[in-house]
Amino acid sequence: MTKTQLSDCYNRISPYIHNTPVLTSRLVNTYTNATVFFKCENFQKTGAYKMRGATNAIMQLSSEQKSKGVVTHSSGNFAQALSFAAKSLDVKATIVMPANSPKVKKDAVVEYGGHIVECAPTIEAREATANQIVNDTGATFIHPSNDPDVILGQGTACIELLKAQPDLDVIFCPVGGGGLIAGSALAAHYYGHNCQVVGGEPMEADDAYRSLLSGTIETNQTAHTIADGLRTQLGHHNFPIIQKHVKQITRVSEVEIIEAMRFIWERMKLIIEPSSAVAFAAVIKDEKMVRNKKIGVIISGGNVDVNNLPF
Structure with missing residues (x-):
């Protein structure tokens, strides 16, 4: 997929979507020893980047x-x-x-x-x-994640993030079916400046982590994770993009996901779903990688059952 295809996609869908805000928090920056910029797709129409x-x-x-x-x-x-x-x-x-x-x-x-x-x-x-x-x-x-046009569309969130903050060092985003991270990786490749993309994935559904190691699409026998949006697996359209452009995938535990989610709710007053918290949990875990760097985080969505919170 080319930069022209990605740019055309962005121009095509712009009238129909929100250019969601990019937010920061001094407390988050102190906590992570980094400068973190959150691309808040929880404010997107229907509450998610999709x-x-x-x-x-x-x-x-x-x-x-x-x-x-x-x-x-x-x-x-x-x-x-x-x-x-x-x-x-x-x-x-x-x-x-x-x-x-x-x-x-x-x-x-x-x-x-x-x-x-x-x-x-x-x-x-x-x-x-x-x-x-x-x-x-x-x-x-239309497949939710393994479709070239869907992948290009999902990448536009990262384009907007990089237009707002063009000098990001690393961008973290959650990994489920692979559409978001594949699109984000393409956007970082074409619009970033030596910008790396790192995925966050639950240990209980770590098929993407294992897929990068083995070089073939792996599956999960079980997916007992609170991050219900990440229980799906990669596809043949997005996996080659991930192989080529994603630096690494960081696995996080259920406890780390819940703690990251609670931190954002309490300190930034943002409603995010567990799948979104996975990306920030990976930032916290990758302390050495993010230290003193400019970090982007794709907050993928905010559709959460407030009657069934994990905290």
Whole structure:
């Protein structure tokens, strides 16, 4: 993917997304011995960065494809993002969701204009149901993270961060399906100045860490992490980008994730979800790497159940 493709994507979706704020905290800087800049995608439409990739993917479809609608399988932020983006662009969105998805997430999808088709709570059932809808309706399937247009869209958050702070040394972002870190790595490569990208990943779902070591896409037998947005795995589109452009992936424990999340809530008064806290937890853990440097952190989202906080 080229700089021109990334730049065109940014210009294309800009009217439909928020240029979210970049915030700092003197207390955070003292705590980390670094100068930290938070790109706050928790203030993005639908509460997460995924609005960017969803919008770009739909805008790249032909008129005929748009007329037949789009479909994805997701129980989280991408379900809401694709629903909202599709409604904004006058396209029908069908969202395959596990039957046990939280009611609050189902309600949000409906509110944003998505049509829900429920399935059994397995990845096999999700994929089979989505494929059936594609076969029956001719709708276009859009993967939440392993799609080139989605990857480019997600990278625009990092473009905005680097436009605001062009001299960052390292950018940390969470790793789940790989779309955000792949897009961010491309943005850092084309728009940064010797800027490295580091991923944060839960130890309980460390498939990306192991994938970089083995050179092949690894899976998780279990993913018992509070960072529910990071329980997915890398794909064949984003993994080669990660291999080429990501310096390292730092694993963090569940305790470290919760402590980082609580720190941001209490000290910066920002509502962030556990998946976002993983990136900041990695900053804290990589003390030697970040010391006396300018650090960017992608706060990926703020969609959290306030009735079920870990602290």
